[in-house]
Amino acid sequence: MAYTTQDVHNKVKKLLYSLTGITLSDNKDIMISNRIDKLKRNCKYSGDIMDLLNSIEQGNNVTEFINSFTTNKTHFFREDFHFVDLKDRVLPAFANSGTKINMYCSASSTGEEPYSMAMTVFKASEELGKNISASIIATDIDTNVLQYAANGIYRYSKSSKEFPSWIRPQNFFKRRIQKNLSGEEILIKVNDELKRMITFHVMNLSDPSYPFAKNQFDVIFCRNVLIYFSAEDQNSILKKLFKHLKIGGTLYLGHSENPQDLVHYVKRVGQNIFVKEKEIV
Ligand SMILES: C[S@@+](CC[C@H](N)C(=O)[O-])C[C@H]1O[C@@H](n2cnc3c(N)ncnc32)[C@H](O)[C@@H]1O
Known part of the structure; x- marks a missing residue:
């Protein structure tokens, strides 16, 4: 036909x-x-x-x-002020109490975002002189990007502005020069210490519910993924995610995303940074 x-x-x-x-x-x-x-x-x-x-x-x-x-555009320390907030506002309490911090990265793409979260934990530990125990669950719907993320090998350009001045990439990656048809390129491989902090899983944010416990996470990153959904579906995803965030926990959203109906249950503490104040009733 x-x-x-x-x-x-x-x-x-x-x-x-x-x-x-x-x-x-x-x-x-x-x-x-x-x-x-x-x-x-x-x-x-x-x-x-x-x-x-x-x-x-x-x-x-x-x-x-x-x-x-799927559209998988991402880079290390994208919207880096969120990582500064994590380091300076969120992590010190965990360093002081010795409590483990549980974090969730809900659209991790090729892994740059959860690895940036992990590097931030190590940097905070170094600055505070205290070990911080942390785990990061990273999910995406795209199995190819998850495979890439788990591999943890990235192209690196010397002129790249991906890493903020407070991060020394050489502390977290091994460098390797690879020859190819167009010349040479630098590859960087994530070290095992960073990798051990993160587990990658396939998950669809449109699923009716998520495989996590109530109030499981201290921190949720949900950045630059809601933009692909209708306003109604964004609201529904945010409400599902919110159940798994502790009271006092932090939700980070992308630059053109907003908390929709959650606005009544959170306090805004920075640019697209929201702290959960109460459960949705
Ligand atoms: C533009 S990337 C954003 C990556 C990262 N969060 C960032 O801010 O740099 C969007 C990611 O959302 C994922 N995604 C799209 N729809 C999804 C869904 N229904 N469930 C889970 N992930 C989804 C895509 O596969 C893609 O990797």
Whole structure:
């Protein structure tokens, strides 16, 4: 049967929403076309796109579909003031009490964000002269980026501004120079001490509930992922996450995200930094 490009795009949007909760706006046609090409490559498929989408709807190649349509842009110490807040406001209490801090990174992408959280813990320990015990659970819906994160090997450019002045990357990474067709590149590999602090798992934020205990976390990072959801779904994700945050715990949101209905239950303590004051009633 004949169909138009718009039919294909509408089908992609419907599938993506039902599998991930991601809502693609109407001006994303070029992006959808590029991601369809990626999907075909990932599935090693050269046939009719509607047949492939129908097959995905039946439960085949679902992982390849999700991995093709997520946007994974991230970098070390993105919005670095959040890590400064973690180091200077949150972590000293844990250093002083000796209590373990439990942190959650809810859309960890290729791992730069949870590794930045872990480096911040080590830096705070060094500055305060006290060992801080910490664990970080990092999740994402995209299995490819989780694999990349668990590997912990990144390209490094000397001119990169990714690391703030208070972090010495040489304390946390081993450097290796790799020759390739376009010359040489520097690779950095996360050390085992950082890796031991983090566990990576696949998880869909659109799932009806999350596999964590009530008030499990002292800190939740939920940054630059809510933007892919409708306002209603953002609200629902935030409410689910909130159950797992302790009273007094901190929620960090991305630069263009806001706490929606949680605004009545949190205190704003910095730029997109919210402390939980009470449970939702
Ligand atoms: C733009 S990246 C943000 C990464 C990091 N939090 C940061 O701020 O740099 C968004 C991530 O959200 C993930 N994501 C999208 N939809 C998701 C869902 N329904 N459940 C879990 N993760 C999702 C994507 O796979 C992607 O890695």
